[in-house]
Amino acid sequence: MERVMIKAIYFDLDNTLIHRIKSIEVYAAAFYQDFASQLLEASITDIITIIKTQDNGGYLAKDSPYKTVKEAVSETLYQQLNWHTEPTIEQLKTHWNNQFPLYSVAMQGANELLQTLSEQGFYIGIISNGAHDTRLARAETLTAYSKVNKLVSSESAGINKPAKEIFINTLTEAGFKPEECCYVGDHPINDIEGSRNAGLKTIWIKGFHDWPKNIKPADHSIEHLSQIIDLLSLNNAI
Incomplete structure (x- = not known):
């Protein structure tokens, strides 16, 4: 295949x-x-x-x-x-x-990652639960926020993660199929389970939440954002 x-x-x-x-x-x-x-x-x-x-x-x-x-x-x-x-x-x-x-304090390597992904031609999006104005205000503190193509809040979408519809609607609007997209997040259910149910590849950031025993593991687990570039460089192996 x-x-x-x-x-x-x-x-x-x-x-x-x-x-x-x-x-x-x-x-x-x-x-x-x-x-x-x-x-x-x-x-x-x-x-x-x-x-x-x-x-x-x-x-x-x-x-x-x-x-x-x-x-x-x-x-x-x-x-x-x-x-x-x-x-x-x-x-x-x-x-x-x-x-x-x-x-807001950027995660280590966040701005460098956004810059690199943009230079490599990837579409970059943010999907976050919460009020749109505060989501936008926090995201805009990132020095590389200009590289983000689209920010979708649960308020603007009218849907909260982990509902798969917020993922499907967002990527469909951007012209992508689920299998062409990857979602990165720290929450096992809202981020990983939700986006996986929508058909996206998943990357879990460890260190903030314990992984539930009844949830299937993410496609990849990382400890630092820089590892995403390594995953992509392996023949786009996500």
Whole structure:
């Protein structure tokens, strides 16, 4: 059977092109600076701990009383920090919404990978769950974002990963067949299982989620984005 050449590489955003935990650490320092005059006492470490716990890697905890990560982070910061002049919860939500994307930290090798893939003629896309404006704002912090051909958010698509339709609709609109595309992500179900069910080849980035025992392994597993170039150079062997 003749091998189908990969023509398009699609990526998740958080913990694939953007390192979410490192981004939180940078954002926490900015939060502390912006609200220091209103706090009785707090440390950047305290703020990081609160945000990481509520953010939960960008996935609202199943037992969370909140509807969104933004609500969970903002309301918990309001409740657990020691304020002498309290901000409103809405102010904290707005700060998270507007400022967190600006402090996005690229995954190691992300910009170099996008540049190289573009030079080699690959179509580059991003498919990410979340609000479109924040997805775009975070992605645009990548210095090589201009190499991305299309960013699709679950909000703009009206479909959330892992539903296979968000993958199929996106690549069909771009003129590709599923077997001509590869998806790269860190989440075993939302990224890998979802895109595989749509017929794409899959590359899992290890280190952020444990692999469920009942899920078939990805086509390839990597620890660093630079390994993608190695996979492609092996006669487009993805």
